[in-house]
Amino acid sequence: MNPFKTAAIAFSTYSVIPMPRFxxxxxxxxxxxxxxxxxxxxxxxxxxxxxxxxxxLGFSRLLFAAVGVFLPIAVTGxxxxxxxxxxxxxLASHKSxxxxxxxxxxxxxxxxxxxxxxxxxxxxxxxxxxCKADCLLVCIGFVLSRALSALLATLLPNxxxxxxxxxxxxxxxxxxxAAAMLIAAALCSAGMVFISPIGGVCCIVLCAAWCFIYxxxxxxxxxxxxxxxxxxxxQICEILVLVGTVIGNSAKGLT
Numbered sequence: 001m002n003p004f005k006t007a008a009i010a011f012s013t014y015s016v017i018p019m020p021r022f023x024x025x026x027x028x029x030x031x032x033x034x035x036x037x038x039x040x041x042x043x044x045x046x047x048x049x050x051x052x053x054x055x056x057l058g059f060s061r062l063l064f065a066a067v068g069v070f071l072p073i074a075v076t077g078x079x080x081x082x083x084x085x086x087x088x089x090x091l092a093s094h095k096s097x098x099x100x101x102x103x104x105x106x107x108x109x110x111x112x113x114x115x116x117x118x119x120x121x122x123x124x125x126x127x128x129x130x131c132k133a134d135c136l137l138v139c140i141g142f143v144l145s146r147a148l149s150a151l152l153a154t155l156l157p158n159x160x161x162x163x164x165x166x167x168x169x170x171x172x173x174x175x176x177x178a179a180a181m182l183i184a185a186a187l188c189s190a191g192m193v194f195i196s197p198i199g200g201v202c203c204i205v206l207c208a209a210w211c212f213i214y215x216x217x218x219x220x221x222x223x224x225x226x227x228x229x230x231x232x233x234x235q236i237c238e239i240l241v242l243v244g245t246v247i248g249n250s251a252k253g254l255t
Contacts, residue, residue, distance in 0.1 A: 003035075005022060006029070006030075006031055006032050006034075006035060007032075007035040007038060008020060008022070009029055009032040009035075010032040010033070010034075010035035010036055010038065010039065011035075011038070011039060013032065013079075013164070014036055014039050014076060014079060014080075015039050015042070015075050015076050015077065016074075016075065016076070016077040017042070017075065029167065029168060029171075030168075030171045030172045031172055031177060032168055033150045033153060033154065033168045033169065033172070033177070034150060034177050034180050034181065036146045036147075036149065036150045037143045037146045037147045037150070037181075037184050039075065039076065039142075039146060040142035040143035040144075040145065040146040040147075041142075041143055042075060043071060043072050043075050043076075043139075043142040044138075044139030044140060044141075044142040044143060045139070046071050046075065047068055047071055047135060047138065047139050047142070048135065048136065048139045050064065050067055050068065050071065051064060051135045061129050062129060064128065064129075065125050065126075065128035065129040065131075066125065068124075068125075068128040068135075068138075069121055069124050069125050069128060072142065072238070079231065080230075080231035080232075080234045080235055081117065081120075081231070081235060082228075082231065083227060083228035083229065083230065083231020083232050083234075083235075084113075084116075084117070084120070084231055084232045084235040084236075085109050085113035085114075085116075085117055086103065086104045086106070086113070086228040086231075086232075087104065087228055087229055087231075087232035088112050088113040088116040088117070088232075089103055089106075089109070089110040089112050089113040090103040090104050090221070090222075090228075091221060092110070092112035092113075097159075097221065097222055097223045100221060100222055101159060101160065101222060101223075101226070104222075104226055104228045104229075120235065120239070123239060124238075124239060124242065127239070127242035127243065127245075127246055128242065130246045130249065131242060131245050131246060131249065134196065134199075134245070134248075134249055135245070136195050136196075137192050137195060137196055137199050137200060137203055137241065137244065137245040137248065138241060138242060138245050140188050140191050140192055140195075140241075141188075141192075141203065141237075141238055141241030141242070141245075142238065143184065143188050144185055144188035144189065144192070144203075144207065144237070144241065145207070145233075145234045145237035145238050145241065146234060147181045147184035147185040147188060148181070148185055148207060148211060148233070148234075148237060149230050149231075149233050149234040149237070150177075150181045150230075151178055151181035151182060151185065152211065152214065152215065152225065152230070152233065153165055153168075153169060153225055153230045154169055154172070154174050154177050154178050154181065155174065155178055156215060156218060156219075156224060156225045157219075157223075157224040157225070158170075158224050158225060158226065159218070159222045159223045159224030159225060159226050159229075160224075160226060163226060163227055164227050165225070165226055165227040165230060189203075189204045192204065196245075196248040196249075198247070198248045198251040199244055199245050199247060199248015199249065199251070200244075200248065201244075202243070202244035202245075202247045202248055203240070203241045203244030203245065203248075204244075205244075206240040206241075206243060206244050207237050207240055207241065207244075210233070210236060210237055210240055214229075214233045214236075
């Protein structure tokens with residue numbers, strides 16, 4: 001495995017950042033999912049830089065939050081939000097597992113996905129508005145959400161046994177891949193707690209609870225995970241990090 005090519009594959013798949021062109025071999029694709037947190041580092045660094053610029057130039061909290069909502073979409077091209085919308089439509093259908101999986105493959109967006117997408121962005125905007133004073137947890141959260149998403153995609157059964165996510169996970173040695181993602185998640189968690197004990201713990205507890213809920217929901221609703229459900233997990237995880245950060249900031253104000 002060439003780590004540079006593998007990282008380039010991860011960035012080519014999960015971001016719009018231009019990467020060198022080369023042939024995608026099975027060997028280099030095998031562990032591409034393990035490099036997904038690097039995309040989170042880029043998003044987190046951009047948000048932190050934007051926060052510093054806003055503080056230096058006195059930009060409003062609303063402008064900070066609006067650009068903060070835009071940045072992840074700008075970097076990823078909306079690939080994870082696409083999964084979020086597909087899963088929202090599938091869950092709202094209340095149909096069989098097979099029919100829900102078919103809805104996930106449909107390229108059209110339904111009414112339920114459109115509604116929940118709008119609600120998601122409004123909630124994200126409001127939470128980011130409250131986080132301008134201390135957004136480091138949010139920045140780390142972009143890495144944590146991707147480490148956890150990759151971890152669960154590696155460990156949980158695939159609903160279809162085919163598709164992009166299956167291509168990335170079927171050939172990998174899952175033990176070292178899962179260990180790498182656990183280490184990444186642990187480092188993110190430690191950093192969060194170090195920066196803000198209350199906020200960090202809140203973020204970790206919320207994300208850990210969501211991992212168990214997602215595992216049960218994916219099994220019950222779809223019979224496993226897919227690329228779409230992985231994106232759905234990631235988006236909810238990022239909202240939960242925002243919630244934990246706001247709780248932590250509020251707790252600081254009370255002390």
